Amino acid sequence: MRRLALILTLCALPLPVAAHKVIASVFPSGTAIEGEIGFSNGAMAPDLTVQVYGPDGALLGETVTDAEGFFLYTPTAPVAHTFRADLGAGHVADTTMPAEEVAALLGVAPAAAPPSAPPQTAAPGAGLSAADRAEIARIVRDEMRPLRREIAAYREKNDLQTILGGLGYILGLFGLAFYIAARRKLNG
Incomplete structure (x- = not known):
């Protein structure tokens, strides 16, 4: 009965969404x-x-x-x-x-050009048409x-949210495994 409940619970979990920005x-x-x-x-x-x-x-x-x-x-x-x-x-x-x-x-020169700017030399590619x-x-x-x-x-x-989400899944699965192991030890 517990296995059936666990399977149904896992099936009811939301699936990951392929979101995009x-x-x-x-x-x-x-x-x-x-x-x-x-x-x-x-x-x-x-x-x-x-x-x-x-x-x-x-x-x-x-x-x-x-x-x-x-x-x-x-x-x-x-x-x-x-x-x-x-x-x-x-x-x-x-x-x-x-x-x-x-x-x-x-x-156009920027409105507030720095006064100590060195004089400009010829721009690269100045001889090109x-x-x-x-x-x-x-x-x-x-x-x-x-x-x-x-x-x-x-x-x-590879953003921070993805990394933290992966760590959360891992910790959650370990927590679930420890919970099941503790219940088995108490019952049996």
Whole structure:
């Protein structure tokens, strides 16, 4: 009878859920802002409208993700840009690029530049044409995309909550084994 009760109890326990988090990140890409939107399980968000907001909440513009969940947006003002997209089922992507990074993209000096900054020398690749720089930027972007996805997947798999949950299961199983052993010793 006890075994039947134990089996029924174990069958009634909830099964683990394959939850996933929204991945949303932005980074400089030449004179544009490139970003990606998707889920931590590797599913990206294709053909998704991404709205771009300024620090005052005003809509600055919109863009659309490509088939791999990536988008490009060209800023026009050196202000913080917040990118939001609704992925459905309560999932909302929300990420911000600070005003300093946007100002650097636009070639505008930041508002509070440090006075003791050393003079700038020629930038690497200054002798390249605009087309060559754009091609190099595209190649680097394409090579970095899989690495970003792998890092996000690794973070999702190996977070502290997962580790603590595994330890909890182990301790719970030992506790159950000790309880059953103690009951057998008392009864028999």
